[in-house]
Amino acid sequence: MHAPNLSSTASLPYAPSANGVVSADESDHANSTFADPRTVLFVDQSGELGGAEFALLPLAHACAARSEVLLLSDGAFRERLEALGVRVKLARNSRVSNISKEALRLSMFATLPAIAKQVRAVAAQAREYDVVFANTQKALALIALGKQIGR
Numbered sequence: 001m002h003a004p005n006l007s008s009t010a011s012l013p014y015a016p017s018a019n020g021v022v023s024a025d026e027s028d029h030a031n032s033t034f035a036d037p038r039t040v041l042f043v044d045q046s047g048e049l050g051g052a053e054f055a056l057l058p059l060a061h062a063c064a065a066r067s068e069v070l071l072l073s074d075g076a077f078r079e080r081l082e083a084l085g086v087r088v089k090l091a092r093n094s095r096v097s098n099i100s101k102e103a104l105r106l107s108m109f110a111t112l113p114a115i116a117k118q119v120r121a122v123a124a125q126a127r128e129y130d131v132v133f134a135n136t137q138k139a140l141a142l143i144a145l146g147k148q149i150g151r
Contacts, residue, residue: 041128
């Protein structure tokens, strides 16, 4: 079975041109689609381009004037977002971003301080926005824990 090439978005409707920029026509259409004045923080755990990240690209671009993407690790996804004019912040903690489910089960107590630090960083950033959009499961878990801290 042939795996899809996820490093190229040439066939996607929101794909940037060769220079990495979405055309003015696409940009004007995208920004006029969302007239809601609320601010949005998109949170994604990955700095790499995968399915969730490709799904977030057009939404983050459409909301660029009043949103920001908080990434929990750095990589090509940050570069793609910035090429589209999306504001990006990093809340990178290698002890958290490299945690696998198996490692978490084996040494949960050793990773708790790093997880707590990451939760506090996400919660502090989220306070500045009207809407927080968790784009991945790890992001959702950190946001849910942060919500409890923020109360």
